[in-house]
Amino acid sequence: MEDRTDGRNANQLRPLGCSRTILNRAHGSARWSQGNTIVLAAVYGPKAGTKKGENPEKASFEVIWKPKTGQIGKQEREYEMILKRTLQSICLVNVHPNTTTSVIVQVVGDDGSLLPCAINASCAALVDAGIPMKHLAVSISCGLMEEGSIILDLTKSEEEKLKAFAYLVFPNSPLSVIDKVHSSKEEPIEHGIITSVSYGAMPVSGYFDCLERGRAASAAISEFLRRSLQKQSSEDASRAAQ
Amino acid sequence: MDVDTRNMTPTNLIDKIVVPGDVVLDLTKMENQTIKLGSGLRQDYDCISVMQAGKLRLSKPNKYWVESSQKRYVPSLEDTVLGIVVEHRSDNFLVDIKAPNLAFLPVLAFEGGTRRNIPKFETGTLIYARVVKANGIMNPELSCTDASGKAAEFGQLKNGYMFETSTGLARMLLSSPTCPVLEALGKKISFETAVGFNGRVWVNASSPDDVILVSNAIMRSEFLSGTQQRIMAEKLLQRLEKV
Numbered sequence: 001m002e003d004r005t006d007g008r009n010a011n012q013l014r015p016l017g018c019s020r021t022i023l024n025r026a027h028g029s030a031r032w033s034q035g036n037t038i039v040l041a042a043v044y045g046p047k048a049g050t051k052k053g054e055n056p057e058k059a060s061f062e063v064i065w066k067p068k069t070g071q072i073g074k075q076e077r078e079y080e081m082i083l084k085r086t087l088q089s090i091c092l093v094n095v096h097p098n099t100t101t102s103v104i105v106q107v108v109g110d111d112g113s114l115l116p117c118a119i120n121a122s123c124a125a126l127v128d129a130g131i132p133m134k135h136l137a138v139s140i141s142c143g144l145m146e147e148g149s150i151i152l153d154l155t156k157s158e159e160e161k162l163k164a165f166a167y168l169v170f171p172n173s174p175l176s177v178i179d180k181v182h183s184s185k186e187e188p189i190e191h192g193i194i195t196s197v198s199y200g201a202m203p204v205s206g207y208f209d210c211l212e213r214g215r216a217a218s219a220a221i222s223e224f225l226r227r228s229l230q231k232q233s234s235e236d237a238s239r240a241a242q
Numbered sequence: 243m244d245v246d247t248r249n250m251t252p253t254n255l256i257d258k259i260v261v262p263g264d265v266v267l268d269l270t271k272m273e274n275q276t277i278k279l280g281s282g283l284r285q286d287y288d289c290i291s292v293m294q295a296g297k298l299r300l301s302k303p304n305k306y307w308v309e310s311s312q313k314r315y316v317p318s319l320e321d322t323v324l325g326i327v328v329e330h331r332s333d334n335f336l337v338d339i340k341a342p343n344l345a346f347l348p349v350l351a352f353e354g355g356t357r358r359n360i361p362k363f364e365t366g367t368l369i370y371a372r373v374v375k376a377n378g379i380m381n382p383e384l385s386c387t388d389a390s391g392k393a394a395e396f397g398q399l400k401n402g403y404m405f406e407t408s409t410g411l412a413r414m415l416l417s418s419p420t421c422p423v424l425e426a427l428g429k430k431i432s433f434e435t436a437v438g439f440n441g442r443v444w445v446n447a448s449s450p451d452d453v454i455l456v457s458n459a460i461m462r463s464e465f466l467s468g469t470q471q472r473i474m475a476e477k478l479l480q481r482l483e484k485v
Contacts, residue, residue: 027313046314046342092284092293095378099342127262130312132284132293135263176265177255178289229295230259 028129
């Protein structure tokens with residue numbers, strides 16, 4: 001198997017970074033970085049009223065995607081739609097009916113895996129704003145090489161070279177006081193899938209391999225997200241004392 | 243505060259930081275018990291799971307809630323809040339209390355309020371009121387009287403300075419015994435303050451210097467411990483005496 005340009009092995013993710021509550025005026029904000037791909041997400045809301053065409057018995061979400069350079073075009077609209085549907089499925093929409101929550105995503109750096117990075121950032125920003133959610137979402141990109149092997153967390157050059165790759169979003173692994181061993185009849189929640197966007201043509205077996213690897217790696221991202229949420233509260237104490 | 247390894251299920255998540263999706267109570271093991279759920283928790287068939295990230299708290303015997311600090315406010319009954327009048331309709335004022343919906347303040351909900359003496363609140367007036375109706379679906383309703391109908395400090399707040407904080411800091415300022423920063427400031431300066439559960443604080447004192455000093459001290463005290471708050475307040479007070 002050939003080496004990847006940045007020296008990682010097939011299953012290795014780029015260094016992850018997450019900081020929350022970085023914007024003063026936004027009700028929730030987060031900055032998520034995976035290597036050189038950096039995305040800033042801001043959440044405003046819930047605010048009263050829904051747009052025309054949205055169900056007033058549920059809370060609605062509005063996503064605005066701001067690219068790093070250039071005008072807003074079809075690619076941005078596609079990202080907005082995918083992000084909106086992903087967030088709608090992880091948030092509890094019956095808690096605040098007839099409200100709109102706006103999520104604004106600003107791309108700071110793009111080195112591949114942009115949509116997964118944005119989804120991770122938006123999820124962290126929603127937690128920061130206190131929007132009620134069923135569970136968190138962790139997202140990862142998986143690429144299929146010619147010989148059938150899978151590589152994770154693609155950079156831009158890898159995305160351009162590969163024939164097929166997919167962006168996958170999984171629920172996070174929850175902590176539970178219920179002993180999982182005894183209730184092993186049902187599948188654990190992290191075996192579900194929230195969103196899948198695939199580019200290029202890949203065989204069905206290749207797609208299922210991607211799912212499996214992606215799911216295994218999402219446990220690591222889920223653990224990182226949990227640790228950063230736990231650490232934040234103790235960091236606030238040292239930050240404010242300055 | 244680190245949780246055990248993934249293989250061991252934690253028996254108790256009380257006083258630990260939880261994230262949305264964590265299951266904190268198994269209802270099949272607790273029969274014939276009444277549990278009260280506060281903010282941040284919801285019932286998901288046979289278990290209680292977390293909706294908002296924060297620290298899980300238990301108040302014996304049976305009240306569970308998630309303590310978190312946000313910039314927005316979720317109205318709950320009998321909270322005292324600071325609202326800003328947005329509009330004046332025929333039978334109520336529309337008041338912004340940093341909640342997902344605007345709140346209604348009936349024009350008659352004042353001590354001795356009749357159709358003849360409706361208060362004239364313009365847009366932008368700061369009001370100290372109490373939440374009398376709050377369910378998730380309807381607009382919350384406020385009142386400027388206490389339960390027996392007396393005014394009891396509710397109503398318009400004149401002069402002074404209002405600033406916004408998080409709900410966590412507002413709860414700390416309202417805790418009893420008195421918050422250390424307020425106690426330390428109160429020893430040297432005379433000021434009055436109104437704190438709303440919705441994250442708004444109003445400060446009034448005889449001179450603008452005092453108002454600024456008290457406001458800055460409160461804003462800085464969010465993440466400090468009791469002793470740190472006292473030290474910080476004393477440093478600020480020393481600076482005022484020098485000038």
